[in-house]
Each structure stands twice: as structure tokens, then as C-alpha cells.
Amino acid sequence: MFRFIFEREVLNQIRLHKFLVSTTVTLALTLLCLGVSSERYLYKTKEYTSAIQHQRDILTRTKSMTEASLGNGVFETVDHAVFRKPNPLFVLCNGKDDSLGDIARLSSRSMPLYLESYSSLNQVSNFDLGNTLSDMVNSLDFRNIVKFLFSLIAVFIGFDIVSSEREQGTLKLIMANSVARQTFVFAKWSAGLAVMAAALIFALIFALLYLYTFLHIGLDAEHGARIMALFGFSLLYMLIFYQLAFLASSIAKSSNMAMVALVIFWVMTTFILPNSVTMLGKYFTPTPPIDYIRMEEDAISKKYSAAMTNSREDNTKILEVRENIQRDIGRAQQHYINSLRKQYSAAVAWSLLSPASIFDNAAEIVSGTSISDYDQFMERVRVTNESYASLIKNWKFENRLFEYRKQFNITVNELITDASLDNNRLGLGKSIEKASSYIILLIIINVLLFCTILTLDIRVHLT
């Protein structure tokens, strides 16, 4: 009996126009957005490769340099910057890669506060009028397609799954056939799930084929595992909407009631909550004004101006004062960044009210484009910057020996090239570990919904 109901439901779903139309539109959109995302990824990769190649060339030239060949020229040095390797999964989930930047300019004085984007390498103006065209979806990638459209497909599959049988009067007939209620519910549930999973798998296969054949984006085994995890999250996320739809369809008087309630819920979770809770987060966890660092710098220079004028004659004293100023500015910067992070955490905590944000965070982490990956990179930058600063500090200006200068240049170049060549993102295990709380949250919601479905009496409103 299970098999019979299951097969009938699957066939029913596939035959419906709304399913076909929505799936086709979603597939087309998936391919479109992959094209756009990959364009950006390929641009970043090109810039990254050429920057690294430049660094390597200079390193080789410096290594083979002899005192005679140097002439009256000077040693070349690479850009004193660490580059972040672009992540191929950026195409599927843009995450925070673009907004946080990819290039850290090293400084012997303080840790870089912000990263620059690849376009800054060519001095292209950062200003982009197009981006200020604000609408709700800022980047179209696979994650957003799942978040907005696949959840809607799940709603479309589920909203009349039980109520249509009730409205057509077939539910009475089935119930008369001495089918256990659980069998009926479970068969229906699995049929809907199978259709939903099939739509997602189709989209994913198409996406991967498109990436592989047309865009030539190479993915390795780890990426494969990450994509599988992304697929799992997407399914869990869609399952929430599907099970809710199932519930609504069983409880509501009519399919229409169920549908309206679900669409309102969908709008709430995907649009309204994630955006308005950010407003709440910003409102309740305010940060210092955006020019805080500038203000602090002014205050600090005012504070040390007397000490600076007093120690004008003494070189060691002036160095000491400068160090103090640097230390204070560093503290102010750290304070500012910490408060930004605090606001971000508050916004994330608020956004956990919406399953869409939970999915968002999980997808970002598992694709390696999240804030944790940014932190990982910043940690590498910090270590590199420290060694770089100590190298510069210990550089003896008096020592003009060729070998000394050559060795110094090689060390700096190697340091920066090594840091740029590193993967600088969280490993798969770490990513899964980071995302685990979100996964558990998604699973708990689903299990709760499933238990409610199983205990449900579908015969309400039957008479």
C-alpha cells in the first residue's frame, strides 16, 4: 500500500504544471547565476595568478642576482601584500569573500585593518554605481537560489499534498481501504521528499556539469565533499519548508488557507526577518561612529604632541614616543574592529530566528567563504605581518653589503610569497565543526516537525 500511494503521489506531482514551471525556471536561473558568479571568480583567479607569478619572477631574479649584474639599480621587491587564494566554491556560494576583500597590504607599523579587493590591484575605482541598485538579493548564487526559490518549490510541492485529497474526496476512499494513517502520511511525505530531492539533484548536476564543461573550473575531492555537504544542508533547509507545508496542508481547512499561510511564512523567513533583524542588531548593539579611528588618531596625536616636541633632539626618545603612538592607535583599531564583530555576532544571533539565515550561515561556512575563513586568513596575515615588521625593524641601514641586502630581499619575498600561496581557509573538518551548531539546529527543527506530522490527525475537516 505504501508503494502504491508513494508512486501515485510522485506521478501526480510531476504531472502538475506548477512543479514543472517552477523547476524549469529555477534550473535556468541556476545556470544564469553560475555564469555571472564564475565570471567574477575567473577575474579574481586571473589577478591572483598574475600577482603570484610576478612575486615568483622577482624572487628568481633576486636569487640569481650578482653584485656585478646589479649595476646601479636596486633590488626589486614584490608588492608588500598577502593575496588570498580565490575559492572555486565562491561560484556556488559568494559568501563574504567579496565584501571583506582579498589583499592584505603589510605594514611594518601595524596590522592591516581592512583587506582590499582584487580590482584595487589595477587602481580601478572602487566605486560601482551598479551595486548601489539595492534589491533584496544582493548576489545571485546557488545558495540564494536554494534559499529563495527551492524553498518556494518545497512549499508548492507540499501545500496541497493532503488537503487536495480531502477536497477531491479521495481521502475518504483511501481511509476506507483500511490503510494505517501512519502508512498514508509516511508514503505521502516520502513521495514529496523524493520529488523535492530530485529537483535539487537535477539542479546540482546541471550546475556541476556547466561548471566543468563550459567554465572549466576545476574541483578536487575536498570541494566535492563540500558540495555534498552543501547539498545536504540545502535538503535539510528545504525539508523545513516542505514539512511545514505538509503540516499546514493537513491542518488547514483548504489548500488556499495553507498556501497563503505558507507564503507569508516564506516571505517572513527569507526576506523580512534576515533583513529586519539586522536593523535590530545594529540598533541594540551600536558601534562607535564610522570615523572612530580617525577621531582616535587625532586625540592620540594631540596627547603626544607635547612629548614629541620635547624629544625632538633625542633620537631614541622620539622612537619611543612613536612606538607609544603606534601602540595606542593599534588599540583603538582593535577596539573598533571588536565592536564591529560584536555587532555582527548580535545580528547573527538575531537572525537565528529565521531558518533562511541558519542555512545561509551553514552554507557559507561549508563552502569556505565565511567569516571564519576570513579570520583564518587574517591570522596568517597577522603572523606574516609580525615577521615582516620585525625584519624591517632589524634591517641595518648602515650595512650596505651586497650579500646582506640580497639575503634580506630574498627573506621578505619568500615570506610574502609563502603566505600568499597558502590555502588560508579552514580545512574541511574544521568547517564542518564550525557549521555543526547550525546543522544541529536545522536537524532539530526538522525532527520536531516530523514528530508533529506523525502524531497528526489528518482526518480533521474530513466530514
Next chain:
Amino acid sequence: MKNLIVKEILVLQKNVFMYVLTAMIMILFVVNGAYYSAKYSEFLSYNGRALSRHGTTAIYKNYYLPANPVIFCCDSNEKQMSTLCNVSPAKLNLSPNRDQRGNIFLESIHSMDWTRIVQIIFSLLMIVLGYSGISDENEKKTLNLVCSYSISRWKLFLGKFAGILLFTAVILLLALTIGLITILLAGKIPVDGKLLSKSILFYGVSLIYCSFFIFVSLGVSAKTRNSTMSLSVSVLIWVGIVLILPKTSVIAASHLQPARSEYENAKQFDRWEKPFEDEVTALLLKAQENKNLSADTKEQIIRNLEMNITQIENRRAEAEYRLNNFILLSEMTKYQEEQKWLKLSPAMLYRDTIETVVQGGNAYFLDFLKQMQFFEARFREDMFNRYNTYIARPRGAVVRLDGEDITIFPDWPHIESNHMEFKFKPRSFRESLVASALQISILVLLTMITAIWGFIGFVRQEITS
């Protein structure tokens, strides 16, 4: 007719979901008022500090985009907050200062302004109220009864529309009042006559937008067999209009009307100075070939070099100016191209209209930019008239003549501080109305076409008995 409207309102007020959505809208308007009041005062204090910090030099002037009081109505992006416009005769440099652009960790999330609330939730409310308007009555056979009263169909259709519109008008009015009261209580944004008249305009344009969606839902309802089908189709249309079209039309614009990409700009920018550097190097090398020079010829060579380098420097400045303008222009054309395509989606057409009508968001920003460009052109002209050059000071060069290093540094006029000042004039109420007349008429036209489409569907519908 009156009876029909009353009946429609009586039916609507039983809709539970209407209450849910209305409650949601009210909450959002309160949150919006509180949030934007805080943000506006932050803008104001920031702009004040920034202006006092960035003075003007002889050749550079800095301006910030002034804070806009209608920010709660259409907020474009936080980026605009820190838009520093650096004007010099050589170039108009427009850059959001990366160090001062708010919380970078939260950058990608947009906040809910009035336009967006109407754009998304009100349109959905229209679908929820209108989807069952005709098909439901047809299913319940009440349509047959109503028609037996010899009421013409257009009256029936209009009655349904008017009922829903009246309902919406009341909800929207309530929401706007609540929003304005919150803003008034927060006391940061000055609520004056100008702001109130802008709110009234917002109200009017929003009602046109809502009418469009009412006609869509009624039309779909008339064309489909049952209300479930009608609902599914209406929701799909809503998703397409609000969610998919705005995004895909931007992509379509960038592919069908390819504006210059970031990468192309990069290629253009990359090493643009090289030809000028090469030219100077060639000059110097040629000069260095002369040997055993007398003092007079040496002097003559140096004079020639100075003159040539001055010319090259001026040409370099000209090239830089052109390049900068070109990139700015290409960004603007790209934006306008996207705007054109965005009008395909009524949701974005609505947003665009509101921005022009109330002078907020991108319209405000573009106005600032255009006036800045105009000012920059005057500044440049003035500089050239007075000093016959665009640059404050050319770069020097070193030439080795007969084993002696000589620094070539052309005589340059002393550039005095320019007292030309720029004052941003926001458009007046009438000007923005005139500017948005076309957009409003397109919106009305679109609504009328939808109405006719819906009505024809209703006329051709078979009423089951």
C-alpha cells in the same frame, strides 16, 4: 456599486491573513522609524566632523554627500554615507573611503525602508486579498447570484477592485502615520511640511503600485478555474516580478548592452602613464647623447627640455583627466543601462519612481554627482584661464650632461587658492514631480493595461451555475 464595495470589504475583513500581514507591516514601520532616526543623526554628525577634517587646499576640494532626511523612505546603501568627492581641475575623484564605510561584516545585508516594505509585503497583501476575488465566488456559485441582479460585469470588477483598494489605502495610511509618529517621537529627523508632502506623494505612488497587483490577482483569479490554481499562479507571478525580474534584468543588461567591466577598466588603467614616461626618457636619453657642450648650448638644451617636459606633463594631466572621466562615465552609462532594463520589472519601476519623487536613494546621489561634475568643469575652466595649465606642479627629471647631473624643473606659476565653492542644491518639489512624470505615467499605463487584461478575462469567463 456602493453595495458591491461594502460587500467586498465585509468579505475581506474576515481574512485572517490580512491581519497577520497588517500587524507585520505595522511592526516594520515602527522598527524602520527607530532605526533610521538613529542612522540619520549618525550621518549628520559624521558629515559635520568629516567636513571640518577635510579642508580644501589650493587645488583640491573635498565634499561629502549631505545627509538626506528621506532616508527612511528609500535608503540605497551605506556606501553613500562615506562618499567623499574629491574635486580638482585634474580629476573628479569619487571614492567611498574604505576605512569609513560602516560595518564591513554586515555590509551585504540591506535594511527595510518604506519603499521595500511596500514593494514586497504590500504587493503580497494584494495577492492575498485578491486571489479569491472572482474564482472563489465562481466556485461557491455566488457569482451567479450576483449577476442575476443585472449588474454589469465592469461594475462588479470595479467594485471588487475598489473594495480592495480602499482597504489597502486605510492600512497604508495607518502604517505611514505610525511610521511618521515613530520618527517624530525619536526626534532626530525633522518632520516638516516638505517631508509630509513627500510622504503624501509616496502614498499616492504606492497606491498605484498596489492597484497593479490588485488587477494582477483579480485578472488571474478570473482566468483560472479554481482559487487554488489562481493563488499558485499569482504567487508565481509575484515571485517573478518582485524577486526574479529585478535581478535577471541587471544580468541581461550587462550582457546584452555590455558596459565596460571592471576588468576592462583595469586594462585601460594599467600602465596608462607609460607612454608619457617613455617619452620623457627618450628626450633625456637624446639630450645625453650630446658631448663636449659649451655653456650656451647646455643652457639651450635645458631650456628645450623644460619646455618639452612641460608639454608632456600637460598632456599627461589631460590624459588622466580623460581616463578618469571615461571610467566615471562608463560607470554611469552602465548604471543607466541597468536602470532602463530594470523598468521591465514593475517592482523596480516603482522603486525608481519613488526615488525620483521623494529625492532619495540613487536619484539623490546621482543628482549630487551631476552637480559635482558641473562644478568640476567650472573649476577646471577657471584654473586653465588663470594659469594655462591643469596641474599644480609637474614632476621633475634628472639629466646627465657631460658627467654632471642636472635637475630639470620647469618654471611653474604659483597656484593660489581658488575660492570657488560648491553648494549642493537638492531638486525642488516641483522639479522632482516633473522629472518623475514619465515614470508615474508608465506605472499608471501598466496598471491600466493589467486592468484591461483582467477585465477582458472576467468578461470572457463562463460563470458556472
